[in-house]
Amino acid sequence: MDDFIAARSQMALSLGFHIIFSCIGMVMPFFMAVAHYYYLRTDKIVYKNITKAWSKGVAIFFATGAVSGTVLSFELGLLWPEFMKHAGPIFGMPFSLEGTAFFIEAIALGFFLYGWDRFNKWFHWVTGVIVGVSGLASGILVVAANAWMNSPAGFDFVNGEYLNVDPMKAMFNDAWFSQSLHMCIAAFAATGFAVAGVHALMIIRRQNVYFHTKSFTIAAIFGCVAAVLQPLSGDISAKDVAKRQPAKLAAMEAHFQTEKAAGLVVGGIPDEKTKEVKYGIKIPGLLSFMAHGDFNSEVTGLDKFPKENQPPVAITHYAFQIMVGLGMAMMTLSLLYFLALWKKKKWLQSDWLLKLFVAATPIGFIAVEAGWTVTEVGRQPWIIYNVMRTADAVTPMPGISYSFYMFTAMYLSLGMIVTFMLYRQIKMVDKLYDLPDGAKH
Amino acid sequence: MLYVVIIFLWTAILLYLLLGGADFGAGIIELFTSKANKIQTRKTLYEAIGPIWEANHMWLIIAIVILFVGFPTIYSTMSVYLHIPLTIMLLGIIARGTAFTFRHYDAVQDEMQDIYNPIFAYSSFITPFFLGIIAGSAVSGHIDTTAKNFMDAYIFSWLHWFSVSVGLFTVSICGFLAAVFLIGETDSAIDRKRFELKAKAFNIAAVVCGILVFISAMIEGIPLIDWVFGNIVGIIAISAATLSLILLWYLLYKGNSYFIRILAGFQVTMILLTTTYRHYPNIVILKNGGYLSLIEHSGHPKTIQALALALLIGSVFILPALFYLIYSFQKNKVDYAVD
Ligand code: HDD
Ligand code: HEM
Ligand code: HEM
Numbered sequence: 031m032d033d034f035i036a037a038r039s040q041m042a043l044s045l046g047f048h049i050i051f052s053c054i055g056m057v058m059p060f061f062m063a064v065a066h067y068y069y070l071r072t073d074k075i076v077y078k079n080i081t082k083a084w085s086k087g088v089a090i091f092f093a094t095g096a097v098s099g100t101v102l103s104f105e106l107g108l109l110w111p112e113f114m115k116h117a118g119p120i121f122g123m124p125f126s127l128e129g130t131a132f133f134i135e136a137i138a139l140g141f142f143l144y145g146w147d148r149f150n151k152w153f154h155w156v157t158g159v160i161v162g163v164s165g166l167a168s169g170i171l172v173v174a175a176n177a178w179m180n181s182p183a184g185f186d187f188v189n190g191e192y193l194n195v196d197p198m199k200a201m202f203n204d205a206w207f208s209q210s211l212h213m214c215i216a217a218f219a220a221t222g223f224a225v226a227g228v229h230a231l232m233i234i235r236r237q238n239v240y241f242h243t244k245s246f247t248i249a250a251i252f253g254c255v256a257a258v259l260q261p262l263s264g265d266i267s268a269k270d271v272a273k274r275q276p277a278k279l280a281a282m283e284a285h286f287q288t289e290k291a292a293g294l295v296v297g298g299i300p301d302e303k304t305k306e307v308k309y310g311i312k313i314p315g316l317l318s319f320m321a322h323g324d325f326n327s328e329v330t331g332l333d334k335f336p337k338e339n340q341p342p343v344a345i346t347h348y349a350f351q352i353m354v355g356l357g358m359a360m361m362t363l364s365l366l367y368f369l370a371l372w373k374k375k376k377w378l379q380s381d382w383l384l385k386l387f388v389a390a391t392p393i394g395f396i397a398v399e400a401g402w403t404v405t406e407v408g409r410q411p412w413i414i415y416n417v418m419r420t421a422d423a424v425t426p427m428p429g430i431s432y433s434f435y436m437f438t439a440m441y442l443s444l445g446m447i448v449t450f451m452l453y454r455q456i457k458m459v460d461k462l463y464d465l466p467d468g469a470k471h
Numbered sequence: 472m473l474y475v476v477i478i479f480l481w482t483a484i485l486l487y488l489l490l491g492g493a494d495f496g497a498g499i500i501e502l503f504t505s506k507a508n509k510i511q512t513r514k515t516l517y518e519a520i521g522p523i524w525e526a527n528h529m530w531l532i533i534a535i536v537i538l539f540v541g542f543p544t545i546y547s548t549m550s551v552y553l554h555i556p557l558t559i560m561l562l563g564i565i566a567r568g569t570a571f572t573f574r575h576y577d578a579v580q581d582e583m584q585d586i587y588n589p590i591f592a593y594s595s596f597i598t599p600f601f602l603g604i605i606a607g608s609a610v611s612g613h614i615d616t617t618a619k620n621f622m623d624a625y626i627f628s629w630l631h632w633f634s635v636s637v638g639l640f641t642v643s644i645c646g647f648l649a650a651v652f653l654i655g656e657t658d659s660a661i662d663r664k665r666f667e668l669k670a671k672a673f674n675i676a677a678v679v680c681g682i683l684v685f686i687s688a689m690i691e692g693i694p695l696i697d698w699v700f701g702n703i704v705g706i707i708a709i710s711a712a713t714l715s716l717i718l719l720w721y722l723l724y725k726g727n728s729y730f731i732r733i734l735a736g737f738q739v740t741m742i743l744l745t746t747t748y749r750h751y752p753n754i755v756i757l758k759n760g761g762y763l764s765l766i767e768h769s770g771h772p773k774t775i776q777a778l779a780l781a782l783l784i785g786s787v788f789i790l791p792a793l794f795y796l797i798y799s800f801q802k803n804k805v806d807y808a809v810d
Contacts, residue, residue: 090572093569094568097569123777126537126782427554
């Protein structure tokens with residue numbers, strides 16, 4: 031394997047791995063806080079059990095998220111030393127604040143996990159909320175750092191030198207808001223659907239129905255609210271990309287020729303040689319509207335960019351289609367669920383709705399991975415958009431492919447162990463948390 | 472402001488060495504515990520480090536973030552030439568952190584424990600060993616930025632007697648810190664005796680490895696003796712550390728468990744002070760006699776200022792909370808199991 035490709039793959043693998051754990055680490059504390067709150071308010075033991083069962087899961091995810099994050103902070107230098115040499119001091123501001131947020135998170139987690147029956151119960155509850163808030167804050171900050179790579183700001187680039195550095199401007203770059211907003215909502219949607227799906231499966235199997243129904247409801251409501259908001263925030267993102275990275279937008283939409291009243295291509299197989307999309311459905315004018323809010327506006331196509339500055343079209347396009355498709359599916363399911371909550375209570379008892387949720391378990395996370403593929407691959411060939419090429423940033427050390435294989439093996443085994451442990455965790459619910467017959471819930 | 476950042480960097484490294492080190496050491500002790508006593512050791516260990524282990528490792532992240540934000544050239548040079556030991560250390564960090572959590576949180580306690588336990592114990596050894604190698608290599612003058620072939624650039628930059636002895640020295644320091652710490656964490660007299668013996672053994676190991684470090688420095692032509700004894704701070708620090716060693720053995724003999732912690736921490740602090748003081752502000756010494764300095768190779772002044780502010784503000788939040796965490800769990804140890 032070519033060293034450059036290996037470095038990119040290793041980075042993508044590590045980030046793709048970390049993002050799953052960080053989403054869960056960001057969102058689960060909020061689910062737990064809700065369950066915990068109900069417990070403190072109603073004294074129903076089932077909510078305490080839910081909180082504890084979830085917190086065990088979270089401890090596993092948290093540790094995995096923390097080590098994979100630690101790895102990332104080294105990998106940035108191990109794989110992209112030239113990038114970090116220049117970018118570190120510019121986009122480092124969110125990272126240094128993130129350090130603070132992580133620290134607070136780790137401390138609060140210590141209080142929360144080990145604090146049952148030792149502290150004032152509301153103090154204990156608040157520590158759980160702090161875990162969530164600081165996790166969310168670190169997510170926002172690290173995405174702001176990534177946004178800087180898409181939309182560099184806070185320095186002047188003169189003759190290959192990075193002058194007049196302003197870390198605050200770099201942090202509040204043009205992309206930070208749309209990206210962080212979209213990411214946070216995505217984390218809630220993905221985690222909510224995944225957790226709801228698992229509990230739905232247990233309800234269908236008629237195991238600990240009471241426990242799993244309560245858990246399902248908390249997760250599903252969080253996930254569904256987020257899933258309804260997601261396309262709205264996605265629209266903000268798309269308009270934002272159209273402004274700051276027209277080449278990425280063109281690749282996302284497989285939009286080869288610049289034109290007015292551009293149509294939106296749904297599906298299809300883009301051919302980068304003939305510059306055509308085969309078998310796609312074209313909705314007239316919609317791309318112009320999505321990008322600029324006007325059906326007649328001109329949308330820049332890939333033809334406006336020299337060949338060496340064009341991102342890979344096929345991957346970006348497919349990834350974008352997957353994200354949007356799944357986003358629409360999640361939104362539809364969410365609307366069904368809300369309808370059930372408000373008008374059709376009977377649906378809640380029937381298996382088909384639950385089965386849909388079971389089927390939807392992984393799709394939020396698939397959409398997250400797809401969305402990041404859009405963002406990162408769509409930025410290519412740049413590591414810092416229009417400033418530094420990815421190929422110029424890579425480490426001079428040869429043999430990166432071996433390191434890539436090693437990390438792949440490591441992440442594969444970790445992924446398997448975590449899945450296995452989670453499976454055991456769920457299977458043990460009846461042993462650990464089941465109530466004797468006749469006991470009050 | 473630059474000095475604020477440098478003080479934070481040094482403190483983060485020190486705290487990582489002390490707290491993270493004790494944490495690694497706990498795993499190293501487990502590695503060197505006889506089968507019969509392993510389970511008991513594991514329990515004490517978990518009770519002692521469970522609530523704070525995550526926070527202990529944050530110091531490494533703080534140090535690394537300070538390095539790449541404030542001193543990007545140093546970070547990227549080390550990343551390039553010490554790629555291999557850094558990667559091994561990372562694999563160690565992953566294996567250790569996850570194994571530690573898995574073995575405690577696995578809902579079913581069965582033969583999977585036989586997989587988690589050795590992974591935890593061995594990676595507890597490997598990780599600080601390579602941390603030591605990395606630290607040793609940084610100052611050893613073996614990093615050759617003009618090297619033309621793979622071996623010189625990426626292998627001999629870190630693989631030599633000096634760095635290996637520093638690695639072993641680091642491991643024994645970790646074991647020593649952990650043993651001293653664990654003495655005060657157990658209620659049973661038998662365990663206490665065992666940890667006392669371990670503390671003594673690791674203390675002797677640290678002294679032996681320390682001597683090894685000096686010998687290998689001589690072989691490699693590294694002026695370590697001059698760094699340590701060539702200046703008044705070094706002499707005072709190292710004498711204080713040596714004198715406190717005598718006191719420590721005396722207190723061990725007397726059965727004191729709290730004051731010895733302070734002494735052990737003091738000794739490690741003195742060692743770090745001695746080894747960094749003389750060639751401050753240069754933290755990487757290159758083969759061609761060049762060096763990377765915390766002063767000359769720092770980032771843009773505005774970045775340093777922002778970083779210093781972030782660190783100061785951060786510590787206002789972090790330190791009280793951290794102390795309260797440690798205090799709460801030291802005060803009343805009941806049952807740490809999350810059940
Ligand atoms: C649950 C996951 C999820 C779902 C359902 C969606 N997205 Fe998304 N999307 C993400 C998860 C995500 C993400 C993984 O979180 C990304 C990657 C980078 C980012 O900030 O968010 C992202 C990026 C991203 C980008 C690129 C932003 C950039 O490069 O700055 C655009 C234009 C959209 N999304 C648009 C949409 C639209 C129009 C959706 C309509 C349904 C949609 N997303 C659903
Ligand atoms: C966690 C979510 C993320 C995922 C899944 C992700 C995914 C990816 C992928 C797929 C690539 C390879 C692109 C290619 O080479 O074609 C990549 C590259 C990269 N990403 Fe991200 N990314 C994420 C977030 C971030 C963040 C937050 C940062 C930094 C602040 C970042 C920094 C980089 C760097 C430095 C590269 C290598 C250079 C490049 O290929 O442009 N990424 N990422
Ligand atoms: C969009 C991408 C990312 C998001 C949303 C994200 C978010 C998070 C969150 C919420 C955590 C808390 C751990 C948990 O609860 O499981 C975490 C951990 C961590 N992340 Fe990321 N992260 C991202 C990418 C990165 C990158 C690129 C780096 C490195 C430069 C990084 C470094 C870390 C570190 C060091 C930790 C461990 C801190 C701890 O122990 O709490 N993350 N991340």
